[in-house]
Ligand code: HEM
């Protein structure tokens with residue numbers, strides 16, 4: 001289930017982001033703050049909220065935009081964080097990689113938004129029971 005995949009990945013980002021926070025606090029080195037912030041907020045918080053939304057409105061998972069969202073978010077964010085590492089530590093590849101990763105993450109949010117705005121009103125009850133949606137053809 002897409003919702004659960006988002007939730008599992010989100011909690012892994014929480015472990016990573018919080019681990020990095022503890023490391024930064026203990027070492028007094030805050031260079032990686034941007035990685036900490038975005039792993040926690042785009043990885044943990046955003047993906048957890050989105051996972052809960054997919055769970056609350058299961059019909060959203062049937063839209064093709066949900067799969068697009070999943071792969072853009074989970075492809076883009078690791079690239080964005082790795083790029084940010086390169087950028088913050090002075091590697092030449094950091095800036096272009098951050099750019100590409102950020103763009104993919106922004107497109108991921110856009111696909112999630114499109115899906116939510118178009119399909120929020122569809123029947124949630126039959127989708128929650130795993131029954132085919134009466135209006136499934138109408139999902140965009
Ligand atoms: C045990 C858990 C955590 C530790 C030890 C920790 C540690 C830190 C440290 C050391 C900084 C840098 C402070 C500085 O540069 O002066 C920081 C910044 C930040 N952390 Fe965490 N953090 C933790 C969890 C979280 C979580 C769960 C979130 C978000 C959901 C978060 C969001 C932020 C944000 C947004 C900043 C930037 C704040 C600013 O710019 O003023 N942190 N954290």
Ligand code: HEM
Nearest residue numbers: 033034037038041042045046080101102103104105106107
């Ligand atoms: C494509 C997505 C995103 C891009 C390209 C992006 C980019 C940036 C940039 C360039 C900064 C300034 C960094 C600095 O001054 O060192 C920043 C800071 C910040 N962003 Fe994002 N951001 C994105 C998504 C998000 C999201 C979704 C959240 C929250 C849910 C978020 C929360 C923050 C916070 C709290 C800060 C301040 C961190 C600090 O003070 O160190 N960002 N972001």
